Amino acid sequence: MLDNYDKLTIRINMDGTLIGNKHIVAISINCIEGGHQSQTSKNLVPLGLFEIEKENTDMLRKTLPKEFIDDIKTGKCITIEKRNVPIQIKLGGDLMNAVYVFGLAGFSSNHPCVFCTQHKDDLHITEETAYDKTVVEGKGKTKKTTVTRIGATSYHDLNKRARSLAEQKLCILEKNNALGYKHEPLFGDLFEYTDYCVDTLHMKLRIFDIILKDMLSHASRTGKYGSEHLAIIENKIKILNQHCQKTVGKRFFFQVDVDDKNKTITSHGKLSGHLQDLFFVDTFPYDDVLDDELAQSARVVVNKFKELLQEVKANSKTHNDRLKFLSIQFVKVFRASGLRTTVTPYIHIIGNHLFEFNQLNDLGDFNMQGVEKGNDLLSRLYFSSTNPAKYPLLTMLQKLYRMLEMNFENQNHRDAMAEFARTGVYDLVDDAALERRSSYKHKDGKFFNINDEQEEESSNKDKDQYVASLDETNESEDQNNIDLNESMIQTIEKRLNITSPSMNRKQL
Ligand SMILES: [Zn+2]
Incomplete structure (x- = not known):
């Protein structure tokens, strides 16, 4: 063969x-x-x-x-x-692992993406939301205003901020952590940045994780205090645990976070990708644990993400336009949902690189x-x-x-x-x-x-x-x-x- x-x-x-x-x-x-x-x-x-x-x-x-x-x-x-x-x-x-292998500064640095050098403030930008960024430097006479176009980035196009070993070499010489390059790569020039591609399994796991985390953090804000707050929280936990038992069994459950003096809801156990599929279903009690508006938008986010995963699973190069459309749309609904104001590296990757990978590689590989x-x-x-x-x-x-x-x-x-x-x-x-x-x-x-x-x-x-x-x-x-x-x-x-x-x- x-x-x-x-x-x-x-x-x-x-x-x-x-x-x-x-x-x-x-x-x-x-x-x-x-x-x-x-x-x-x-x-x-x-x-x-x-x-x-x-x-x-x-x-x-x-x-x-x-x-x-x-x-x-x-x-x-x-x-x-x-x-x-x-x-x-x-x-x-x-x-x-890619952060370690390439010697990058990592997700808390100003340039958290493994594939490109987009600044963390612009991580949410996609092709659709490109804008002109005005930067003012210095004061008085030395004041200088520059306008830069901030657009979608690429994992392979050097004109669209794709990372490269050559750029890494220059940056490391220049100063520490420039553009998020911190060390020499572990294997020297064995891997170029384009030799790495996102793992869709971890992408799925981590994004569902943060969606749930964000929902819990909103569900934990009741606007009440003391026993009144605790009673609301406990009732929500009861509803969430009923959902767990119906979908994934007792291996995953919710309880009051005893370490947090604000008495928030925390989850215990780990959902595998398979369990996530069972857990994030339409019967999830969005309306019982979240305010009306957020309940609605969280549901949309989850469903858009599932739609995107379906398309990734279909693994079709001929439908790359559809994957691109769904990817950019997912970032948009996530941003508009009110779940959180920032996006994570994985969400940035969906908005900018996922469809590029799909076009030039087999994601399944x-x-x-x-x-x-x-x-x-x-x-x-x-x-x-x-x-x-x-x-x-x-x-x-x-x-x-x-x-x-x-x-x-x-x-x-x-x-x-x-x-x-x-x-x-x-x-x-x-x-x-x-x-x-x-x-x-x-x-x-x-x-x-x-x-x-x-x-x-x-x-x-x-x-x-x-x-x-x-x-x-x-x-x-x-x-x-x-x-x-x-x-x-x-x-x-x-x-x-x-x-x-x-x-x-x-x-x-
Ligand atoms: Zn990137």
């Missing part, structure tokens, strides 16, 4: 997750031409697991070994059946659903062992390779993958493992070779497994594929013979 390509695209996925008390950054790859089934959790090829104190650019730079970063940077081609195929690298991950599911899998692997592994990260990574091995039907492929899990997976400061690895090095090409054939095989049988790109991890749906029972894990551990000495291990 991949034989027909003279260029392949590799997506490098990075995602931080909390496992027990460890903050882990998991890095994996998949081949975009392998189709969406290559980004399911059991088909992602793990590159490394790193324990990190805190996620930020500096900490990642300190934690990710130079050798590891250099290895990624030098990967220029893949060998398939003795043919060298050049590869192009793309970045997958949520917005926060950048969906992080499989990666998120991979995090759940890591958690299960971590906690599934009755005896805590001596080197948990190494063990987890080897188990992940064992799972890849099980994808193969051809015994030779399985053997090759098993051999790689035994010799190619190593802990960076473990000397014995390094030695094993150097003996493996000459076989590097083979590893990728295996992987490509895997995608070829799995493409025929795993089609159904790719759940439509916007549906998120549904905890039970993939259980059978990724649940490893205890005996299997013991077998794997025994096979892998994990007894390497002298690892104090922060990294793998």
Whole structure:
């Protein structure tokens, strides 16, 4: 299947997750031409697991070994059946991860967008709301008035404030945080800004989150005090909880925020994308918890957003004009709703970049659903062992390779993958493992070779497994594929013979 390509695209996925008390950054790859089934959790090829104190650019730079970063940077081609195929690298991950990878100042800076340098004051601007901004500088004789056109921005058009590595270089030389550039990019010039695209799963999650948050904050303002206020709040909570039980069950609920002296409504639990779909339905008690006008506008915002998500899900390039129309309209109704006066980076991205991405990429290629599911899998692997592994990260990574091995039907492929899990997976400061690895090095090409054939095989049988790109991890749906029972894990551990000495291990 991949034989027909003279260029392949590799997506490098990075995602931080909390496992027990460890903050882990998991890095994996998949081949975009392998189709969406290559980004399911059991088909992602793990590159490394790193324990990190805190996620930020500096900490990642300190934690990710130079050798590891250099290895990624030098990967220029893949060998398939003795043919060298050049590869192009793309970045997958949520917005926060992109901030770290590109070395940006982040969402609280004056230039919060990962893709362009629009000022935070103009984040809500779309093509439809472009305006002339008058800036007055200095006083008296030195007073200077300039008029600048503030319009829609682009993620790729440098004339419309798209970010670029070249601009970043200049800005970092000039002064700190100019245009929101803070550090050198983590991987040097490996990724250009156009190599990253928004992940529509996180876009959905975060926007529904803030819509709910804004509704709760309005619902918590009663204009009354003391017990009268509390009685109103408690009644609204009762109504909201009835809605929860009818739609998502008891795992998500509302209560009085005891930490807030104003006695506000707060939510508990987490809504996955799937649960959000069940929760934000027309029967949501807008009118019972919000004032008339806001109830009406909140309903419109939710429905417009759902309409937009439908269009994203349809994944149609031919209807890009429609996506653009719905995107700009969503920003407009959100702005007019009175929910909040500002827009978040994701809402800005909808108003400016989403339809650009859709036009030039396949949005589904950048969906992080499989990666998120991979995090759940890591958690299960971590906690599934009755005896805590001596080197948990190494063990987890080897188990992940064992799972890849099980994808193969051809015994030779399985053997090759098993051999790689035994010799190619190593802990960076473990000397014995390094030695094993150097003996493996000459076989590097083979590893990728295996992987490509895997995608070829799995493409025929795993089609159904790719759940439509916007549906998120549904905890039970993939259980059978990724649940490893205890005996299997013991077998794997025994096979892998994990007894390497002298690892104090922060990294793998
Ligand atoms: Zn932007």
